[in-house]
Amino acid sequence: xxxxxxxxxxxxxxxxxxxxxxxxSEDFQxxxxxIRNEIKEINAFLISHKxxxxxxxxxxxxxxxxxxxxxxxxxxxxxxxxxxxxLSREERIFDLILxxxxxxxxxxLYQKESEYQISKSTMDExxxxxxxxxLAYGIEVLSIPKQGIVLKGSERTIRTMIYDVINQSIDSxxxxxxxxxxxxxxxKHLFRYIPKKVLKKIDHVYHQTIxxxxxxxRNQLVMFTAVWLSRYLxxxxxxxxxxxxxxxxxxxxxxxxxxxxxxxLAVRPPVSELNYILFMLETFDTGSxxxxxxxxxxxxxxxxxxxxxxxTTQIPFSKKEESLHEGLYRHMAGLISRVKSEIQILxxxxxxxxxxxxxxxxxxxxxxPTIEAITKHExxxxxxxxxxxxxxxxxxxxxxxxQYTYKAVxxxxxGTATGRLLAEHLKELFSIEIVAVLSTGEMxxxxxxxxxxxxxxxxxxxxxxxxxxxxxxxxxxxRKNIQEFLERNRQFKRLVNNDNDSTExxxxxxxxxxxxxxxxxxxxxxxxxxxxxxxxxxxxxxxLQPMLKDVLKKSDILLLEKCPDWExxxxxxxxxLLKENCINExxxxxxxxxxxxxxxxxxxxxxxxxAHARPEDGVNRLGISVATLAEPVVFGNEANDPVKIxxxxxxxxxxxxxxxxxxxxELINDETKINRLVRCSNVSDFEAILYEEC
Numbered sequence: 001x002x003x004x005x006x007x008x009x010x011x012x013x014x015x016x017x018x019x020x021x022x023x024x025s026e027d028f029q030x031x032x033x034x035i036r037n038e039i040k041e042i043n044a045f046l047i048s049h050k051x052x053x054x055x056x057x058x059x060x061x062x063x064x065x066x067x068x069x070x071x072x073x074x075x076x077x078x079x080x081x082x083x084x085x086x087l088s089r090e091e092r093i094f095d096l097i098l099x100x101x102x103x104x105x106x107x108x109l110y111q112k113e114s115e116y117q118i119s120k121s122t123m124d125e126x127x128x129x130x131x132x133x134x135l136a137y138g139i140e141v142l143s144i145p146k147q148g149i150v151l152k153g154s155e156r157t158i159r160t161m162i163y164d165v166i167n168q169s170i171d172s173x174x175x176x177x178x179x180x181x182x183x184x185x186x187x188k189h190l191f192r193y194i195p196k197k198v199l200k201k202i203d204h205v206y207h208q209t210i211x212x213x214x215x216x217x218r219n220q221l222v223m224f225t226a227v228w229l230s231r232y233l234x235x236x237x238x239x240x241x242x243x244x245x246x247x248x249x250x251x252x253x254x255x256x257x258x259x260x261x262x263x264x265l266a267v268r269p270p271v272s273e274l275n276y277i278l279f280m281l282e283t284f285d286t287g288s289x290x291x292x293x294x295x296x297x298x299x300x301x302x303x304x305x306x307x308x309x310x311x312t313t314q315i316p317f318s319k320k321e322e323s324l325h326e327g328l329y330r331h332m333a334g335l336i337s338r339v340k341s342e343i344q345i346l347x348x349x350x351x352x353x354x355x356x357x358x359x360x361x362x363x364x365x366x367x368x369p370t371i372e373a374i375t376k377h378e379x380x381x382x383x384x385x386x387x388x389x390x391x392x393x394x395x396x397x398x399x400x401x402x403q404y405t406y407k408a409v410x411x412x413x414x415g416t417a418t419g420r421l422l423a424e425h426l427k428e429l430f431s432i433e434i435v436a437v438l439s440t441g442e443m444x445x446x447x448x449x450x451x452x453x454x455x456x457x458x459x460x461x462x463x464x465x466x467x468x469x470x471x472x473x474x475x476x477x478x479r480k481n482i483q484e485f486l487e488r489n490r491q492f493k494r495l496v497n498n499d500n501d502s503t504e505x506x507x508x509x510x511x512x513x514x515x516x517x518x519x520x521x522x523x524x525x526x527x528x529x530x531x532x533x534x535x536x537x538x539x540x541x542x543x544l545q546p547m548l549k550d551v552l553k554k555s556d557i558l559l560l561e562k563c564p565d566w567e568x569x570x571x572x573x574x575x576x577l578l579k580e581n582c583i584n585e586x587x588x589x590x591x592x593x594x595x596x597x598x599x600x601x602x603x604x605x606x607x608x609x610x611a612h613a614r615p616e617d618g619v620n621r622l623g624i625s626v627a628t629l630a631e632p633v634v635f636g637n638e639a640n641d642p643v644k645i646x647x648x649x650x651x652x653x654x655x656x657x658x659x660x661x662x663x664x665x666e667l668i669n670d671e672t673k674i675n676r677l678v679r680c681s682n683v684s685d686f687e688a689i690l691y692e693e694c
Contacts, residue, residue: 018061106148582623590617605668
């Protein structure tokens with residue numbers, strides 16, 4: 001007895017109610033005819049054990065009547081007969097896609113139909129869904145005699161699709177776990193096409209050559225490498241490429257990884273394949289704060305981009321800033337590397353993204369010149385679409401937490417009661433806030449009211465605002481007209497303030513503590529957060545990250561320092577952080593070494609530099625210092641030299657310093673303020689100018 005039959009059997013055994021064919025067909029995603037055949041097999045089994053059959057009750061469905069003791073006994077017997085893992089439709093689709101793209105042998109549908117033990121009509125529906133899934137990537141599914149099912153599309157796209165489909169179906173945090181018990185059905189089928197021992201070998205080589213650190217990105221890199229290897233072994237090859245492998249420490253490690261992997265598995269890919277996988281590994285690797293020399297630049301661009309897109313689209317992305325910034329900045333680091341190297345990457349979802357998230361895509365396209373000023377090359381539509389995807393994933397989460405409304409007035413001459421009736425109907429059926437109910441004689445009041453739309457029970461004109469004439473009682477056919485009217489005027493949609501957000505109250509409490517002479521320590525922060533949580537007061541905890549004025553102490557501010565060159569300027573601005581043990585001497589050496597190796601990338605804006613290195617180069621805790629220079633210093637950045645003010649940032653992670661970065665972005669964009677700061681001769685004046693609000 002196959003697994004699906006057993007699962008249906010168990011439904012009948014433990015159900016106290018009748019079951020219908022349609023219900024079972026929907027639950028098990030097979031046809032009614034298949035369910036009937038399963039029930040025939042179950043009844044044959046029941047008869048052989050001298051038990052009551054499943055009976056059909058007219059107009060109610062089917063039922064199996066058993067004693068409690070019979071139920072328990074049957075449960076034991078059928079569990080012993082379970083010989084087959086029945087696949088759900090989602091699991092079958094996952095297996096089909098892997099089979100078509102990774103199987104070493106031709107795949108024919110009649111074989112899969114038999115393997116899954118499903119009907120032809122069920123297989124036809126599965127294939128329809130497979131085709132729709134792959135079409136979104138621009139991949140066609142062809143059935144060729146003697147060759148079976150073949151995928152038609154760009155090889156780069158097919159590899160991206162395979163990796164994406166696996167990521168959607170497999171827990172990337174646990175697929176390398178030692179334990180075999182508890183594997184999901186999808187994981188079992190994945191290991192049919194990419195054996196676990198191969199994944200283990202790739203992971204072992206990664207551990208030896210690149211990093212011993214355990215994280216989700218390592219697992220994803222291992223999986224992508226496995227996809228590359230599987231497609232190469234099928235002789236599905238990337239066309240020749242001019243990609244160049246840069247001679248950097250990180251690339252040397254990746255090159256060592258690939259070469260050792262090829263030796264371990266006894267394969268010899270062509271140069272085009274080696275360059276492809278090295279580039280793809282770089283796009284995974286540069287996303288970490290600890291391994292990209294341009295991580296600060298990537299963070300600055302990400303912050304600026306979030307602010308710009310939010311301002312342009314009026315979508316409050318800052319409400320999801322933590323998750324959005326993390327993903328966006330990691331992607332931005334890889335993007336900078338790709339575009340600088342003039343390497344194009346295909347985005348198979350580009351047209352879909354442009355169609356469904358056009359407003360976000362347009363905003364990013366408008367911001368693109370800011371990124372291009374750093375990369376020195378134009379962003380492709382594919383890259384803009386990738387950036388759009390990061391924002392689009394936040395949209396649904398934001399929409400679930402936000403409410404929008406239209407502000408309107410009702411104009412009615414049929415009496416106050418009739419006008420109020422219309423107002424209540426509009427509020428009930430649509431997201432409309434009715435500010436007032438007026439007569440035609442009171443329409444002058446509209447100018448004094450904060451409203452955007454007018455609903456009227458009589459025909460009239462008003463030049464300044466859109467008007468819709470409606471009946472006092474909204475009929476079904478009128479609802480469509482109102483919805484279309486709102487859609488035409490969606491630019492007037494307003495965000496409803498979230499009264500449950502108590503972040504501002506949190507800040508006021510902190511201010512009261514400061515004013516009363518108290519000290520705001522990390523313990524106070526934690527205790528106050530806990531108190532708010534216990535009283536169900538919602539706060540945006542990411543807004544509670546320290547501000548620039550919370551971290552930059554008076555002793556961290558150095559004024560009118562005399563430094564003969566950029567190296568001495570870095571050493572001088574780092575002294576306060578060394579003295580406070582925020583950083584070690586190794587961090588200072590790393591900052592200087594990075595500029596020597598990669599050039600004046602730390603000059604972030606006109607006359608301003610932000611000295612920094614990687615956190616593991618010697619950072620003990622978050623800190624920042626600043627020095628103004630008595631004589632401007634040339635760093636070698638033609639656009640922004642000479643440097644008049646230099647900051648030194650010691651970051652410990654990818655988020656705790658973001659409010660500091662936001663303050664620096666404001667300063668970078670304010671050359672007048674920079675010139676005022678460099679003229680200061682005492683710390684108090686410097687602080688007053690630095691922290692003043694525009």
